[in-house]
Amino acid sequence: MRSHSHIVRGLVALAVSTIVFLVPFAFIVLTASKTSAEASRFEFSWPGDFVLLQNIAEVFKVRDFVIVRAFINSTTLTVSSVVVMVVLAAMMGYVVQRRTGLFTNAARMLVLAALIVPSAVVPTIWVLQALGLYKQMLGMILIEVTGGLPFCVLLCSAFVATIPRELDEAAALDGAGPLRVFFGVILPLLRPVVVTMVVVQSVAVFNDFTGPLYFLPGDENATVQATLFNFQSQTLSQWNLLFADILLITVPPLVLYLFFNRQIVEGMVNGAVKG
Amino acid sequence: MTSRSARSRYPLWFLLPGGGLLVLLFVVPTATSFYFSLTRWTLFDSTFIGLENYVTFFQDPQLFGSFVHTLVYAVITSVGKVVAGLALAILLNGRIIARGYLRAVVFFPVLVSAVGVGITFKVLFDPFDGLINRALGVVGVDGPGWLTNPDLALASVAMVDIWKGVGVSTLIFMAGLVAIPRDYYESAHIDGGTDWQLFRFITLPLVGPATMTVVILNVISGLRSFELIWTMTGGGPGFTSDVLASVIYKKYQAGLYGLSTAGNVVMFVVVAAITIPLYRWFRRREVAQ
Incomplete structure (x- = not known):
């Protein structure tokens, strides 16, 4: 009897979550596959002519291949900032965890404050x-x-707190300097948390719209999110292209998720619970 | 002697590159924002005008409205994500068919950019042709203008925000639920506890730390949210869904840098004034238990 109610509950959950969470995605894909006239009716229906590939090709051609430039810009931004972020964060996290004193405490406070307080926009422009x-x-x-x-x-x-101190001490006794200890011993051990950071932060930076809106304006520097926002006002009658664009720029985060699904989940939980 | 060698093993300069960036791009802008919010500012020169920007902020009904909307938005989204996140986490932690599929589906929207989600829901929310009102029409309900009705626009965006973000809250709750020992449920069950009693007297108290994380995380992000609102309503209709972050952007666009920065300072103060006491309150309750 209990297992019966489990199945019913499961089916209801399946149906509701599919409608609530999956229908909007299906709508994106379907609209992206329609002709311009059909897409503008906003119907949730199978496309009469399935023209997804043509639409994607069309999106590429909009305004002199601006989307290609945007993909290059977004990729440059994402890869460089995530690499630098991860290395600097690992160095800071390592020393903050291992040492106590005035400076490390100050660093810890600074990190917490920066986590909570939203940054001031125009003063940041002024500094830049x-x-x-x-x-x-x-x-x-x-x-x-x-x-x-x-x-x-x-x-x-x-994560460094879970690495025994004896490990860095042993490496130091063997004559390794602090840089060797960090890059040779600690950083390789941080691998799981590095994967988490790379995935979570790549998605965050790639999807960021506000940052480039304020600090990297201009058509030359357009990121993929900016092109999406601009397409919205420019291609008013061409909903199929707009949705093809949404589909296109959702692919990179989705691929990352499919590959690193478990790490994202663990990382988000760890980070959130500790933070 | 040993302490000397231990110190040099963890050199302070490791903190320098990261700490330097934080000072340069977080501390300096934050500290100077207090001064610049008291000025009329063109980026090249600034004239001190005292509290004029703040007076404008709190006297202008549109600007003050954005302050109220920010609080309302943060409350709706935080409560929504706690309730929906906990419910989904309990569902997904239980024995249920297609669990992996459900987990993936709930987490999907987290990966899509806010701009993409905003554009999609703008179409789904269309008062006449949108999928939501069409579906309501089928069952004989006359759907409202979700984003065009001034009384509804902010709440509609908040609903989409919950939809987009609930995956993260669900994950945190799932981690919290796993930490509750199973024997508690088993012995309570043997003693004849109902499902509701199990939830009320075991799950709810013991999932406390996860709740704190979810609430604080969502309050912080709710108070600074911008992208979804900007994409879906642009603060409209009128100014009925303007929040602090969208006002900061509008004033920046208008070249009123001092006023925009005053909006930023108001935002810091609100975030600090809400999150710090909230954190203390959760901590006290935890100690009391």
Whole structure:
């Protein structure tokens, strides 16, 4: 009798969650596969002419292949900021965890404050301008690094706490300097948490719209999220292209998720519970 | 002697690159924002005008409205994600068919960008042709203008926010639920406890730390949320779904940098004034238990 109610409950959950969570995705795919006229009726229906590939080709051609440039920009931004973020966060997390003292405490406070307090927009532009980095890719990279750093430092220091101190002591006794100990011993051991950070932060940076909106304006520097927002106002009658674009830029995070599904899950939970 | 060598093994300069960036791009802008919020500012020069920006902020009904909307939005999304997240976590932790599929499906929206989600739901929410009102029409309900009705727009965006973000809350709750020993349920069950009693007296108290994480995380992100609102309503109709973050952007676009920065300072204060006491309250309750 109990197992019977389990099955019923399971089927209801299956049906409801499919409708609530999957129908919007199906709608994206279906609309992206329709002709312009059919898509503008907003119907949830199988496309009369299945023209997904033509639509994607069309999206590429919009405004002189702006989407290609945007993909290059977004990839550059994501890869560079995530690499720098992870290395700097691991170094900070390691020392903050292993040492006590005035500076490490200050660093810990700084990280916590940065995690909670949202950054002030125009003063940040002012700082970037003073450094000559406003509207520059390098400036945007540094902004993303700073934004993701607090979360990553907490994640790393929590993980370093589980690595026995004897390990770095033994390496040091063998004559390895601090850099050798860190890059040769500690960083390889941080592998699981590094994978988590890479995946979670890549999705975050790739999907970021507000950051580039403020700190990297201009058509030359457009990121994929910016093109999506601009397409929305420019291709009003061409909903099929708009949705093909949504589909296109959702593919990279989705692929990352399919490959690293377990790590994302663990990382989000660890980071969130510790943070 | 040993302490000396131990210290040099963990050199302070390891903190420098990361710490330097945080100082440069977090501490400096935050600290100077307090001054700049008291000025009329063009980025090149600033004139001190005292509290004028703040007076404008709290006297202008549109700007003050955005302050209220921010609080309402943060409350709706946080409560929604706690309730839906806990319910989904209990469901997904139990013995249920197609668990892997359900987990993936609930987490999917987390991966899509806010802009993509916003555009999609704008179409689904269309008052006449949108899928939601069509579906309601089939069962004979006349669906409202979700994003065009001034009384409804903010709540509609908040619903989409819950839909998009509930996957993360669900995961955190699932981790919290796994930590509750199974024997508690078994012995309570033997003593004749009902499902509701099990939930009320075992699950709810023991999932406390996860609840704290979910609430604080969602309050922080709810108070600063911008992308979904900006994509779906742009703060409209009128100013009925404007929040602090969208006002900061609008004032920045209008070149009113001092006023925009005052909005930022208001946001810091609100975030700190809510999260710190909330954190203390959760901690006290945990100790009391």
